[in-house]
Structures are given as C-alpha cells and as structure tokens.
Amino acid sequence: MSSTLLINSLRFILLLALQIVIFDNMTFLGYIMPLPYILFIILYPVNSNKPTLLISSFFMGLIMDLFSNSGGVHATACLILAFYRPYIFKFAFGVSYEYQTIKLNDSLTPERFSFILLAVIIHHFTLFILEAFQVSFILDILLRTLLSTIFTIISCIIIIYLIKPNKR
C-alpha cells in the first residue's frame, strides 16, 4: 500500500516537473501544446481511494495554473477527468473493469488506447473551453482540442514506454 503511495507521489512530482521544464516549452505552430502531465490521472490505480485521486488531481491542476497564470482552468479540467474516470473505464473495458487488475503500462491494446484517447479528449476539451471562455472561439477550441490531443497522446505513449523498464 505504501509502495503505491510512494510511486504515485513520485509520478506526481516527476510528471509536473517534466511538463513545466520540457513540454511547456514545446509548442507547435504557436498554439498546439502537449500536456502529458494528465498521465498521472490516467495511470492512477483503478481500485484505489477516489477522494484521494480527486484531491491530488485538483492540486496538480492548481500547480499547473500557478505556473501558467491561467486562473483555475487546469484544476477544473483535471478534476472533471478524475471524476469521470470510472465511466471512461466502463466505456473502454466493459462493465467488469473493477475486477480486472489493469496496468496501463503492460502493453498497448485497442481498449487501453481508446481509454487514453477518451480521457485526453475530455480533459483538453474542458481545458480549452474554459481557457477561451467565449462562444465565438468554438472553431478554434475544436481545432486546438484535436491537434493537442494528437500531440499529448504521442508524448503519453512515449513516456509510458520510457518508464516501463523501471516498473519491471
């Protein structure tokens, strides 16, 4: 139990550091940005404490907001992703997901990919809507969501493959 806590707090700090130091400086075409820090919420153990996940993802978003001067945009998006995570699990893996021990760093099956895709889309869409905060930017929001989702997923998969040897 304490080892999962340790692993998760390590992930929390490492992913935030990675996001702020490296990925925040990687912008393509001026407005596409990969946000692989949400991997923390995606990789969080399936059957563990839900309030802990909510609180930790809220604070993760808040730290991101602190660094990017964006009010509470990241915090809201992370919180919504954390809350709807069980429903995304149900959608991607079927009803009996709670009885399986899913480890996302096993190998990339279509189910796991669809889970990551859905989670990233939900997070990014909420984030960009709140960030623009105007209905007239709707096309811009959709474009940003689409393109940033692609780059986030690519960086997420790269990170998953990079940390895999450490887990074994």
Add this chain to the structure above:
Amino acid sequence: MQQIFNFIFKNSTRLLFLLLLSVSLLLTIQSHSYHKSRIISSANFLTGGVYEKINDISEYLNLKTENEALALENARLKSMLFNAKDTTAVKKLDSLKGVAPKDIVVSKVIHNSYNVHENFLTLNSGANDGVKPDMGVINSLGIVGIIDRTSPNYSTVVSILNTKSQINAKIKKSNHFGSLVWNGKSTGYVQLIDVPRLASVRKGDTIVTGGQSVIFPEGINIGTIDKVYKEEETNYYVLNIKLFNDMTNLGHVYIIKSKDRDEVNNLEKGNTKDE
C-alpha cells in the same frame, strides 16, 4: 447497514467533487474578469524561482539574437545622437536627482506564453525594484505589455497578446486614436479598433502609442498597418497591425516608471468622485 455506508461513501465523493469544482470554477471565472487581480499567479517565489532556473539554461540559446538586437538598438541610438539638430548645443541637466519624469527599470522575461488567448509573461524584477501594477513594459522594438501583479522579486505582465488587454494607440502621421486589442488568432498581428473614418489610413503606416494614458509615454512603436477593414454597423475602421516585436522571442525588457502617474491618477479619481 452496509448499503447505507456505501451510499454515504458514494455521496461523499460526489460532494467533494462539487466542492472542489466550485472552487476551481470560481478561480477560472475570477481570472477572466480583467479588473480583478487574479489570486493564482506566477509572481511568487516558487514559480518565479523555478522559471528563473529554467531561463538560466535556455538563455544561452538566445544569446546570439539578443546580442544582435542590442547592437541594432545601439546603432539606432547612435544615429539619433549623430543626426541631432545641433550636436554642440549644451544639454540642460537637472541637478536634482530623482525628479526625472520617467524612470526605466531593466528586466528580463523569464517565462513567455503566447499559445493561449490570455497570455501572461513573468519578469524577474518585482516590488523590491520599484515595480508596481499598471506600469508599461517595452523592449527595443516596441511595446510588450502592462504589469499585472508583483511580488518582492517577480512580476507578471499582461501581454499585448491577451484578449483582455486594451491599449491606447494612434496613427503616427495623422494622430487619429484607436484602441489596440488582440483577437486571439495570430501571434504576429494585433488589431486597432475604433479608428474614425475621417482618418486617412494606408497599408504600411506606422502605429505608435498615444499619450492618453499614463502607462506608456507617447510615440513608442507598435507596428505597421497590414490590412484595413470597414465595420458596417459603426462608422469606424478596424486595422490589422503587424507587430514590430516578435512576441514569441523576448529577452530583456524595460519597465517604464512614470513619476506623474500617482498625481494623474489621484486627479482623475478626484474628478470622478465629484461627479
């Protein structure tokens, strides 16, 4: 009994979610109203310190362009000096110190953002250097933004690439005023709105800051007119302006401290009170 416990447990998660959601939504909405200063900002010792460390490393990559910009600015200043009308005229120096109407603080951008609709920069000088909110920030090429929040050692700047920023500007040759805004689309272009139809505007005309606010002194470069639109409902032009500044690559900046600022602000405050 077990079911009741389950029910309470389930609802406690939901209640926690709603509580945290309302806090974060409150922060989001508060940050979108321009006139209130945001609670969450990168002008604090933690984020400022981290950004300064990151900048220490990435600075080396920009040394060449930074040097070129400095050399160009020196050349421009030298040419201004040599082409002055009377180079032998004795300059009247004010012997009293600290009474110059404008004072300039050199600062460095340690974090730049240009990929969202409301962009903020972080500078490495703060209240200890005399920086206060609502001071103008420029660099050698043109305007950059306005100070938003300060901490002892760091400050945040509302970039001109922020859909909430509004700066008084004018056409250099005809003195017609307008408001400088950003439509959130391209980092190289801003818009000048509310320019009267009487103004003669042509592609390539220079836009500079107007002297109507105490934030920026008059005549600081902004950019050139790229396209002219006519607004059908109102009798105004909307001008698309190509910035002189490359907002994606900012190094050293200058913060303008105006000595008259407090006086003018107090005067205007007094006037509105009387009405």
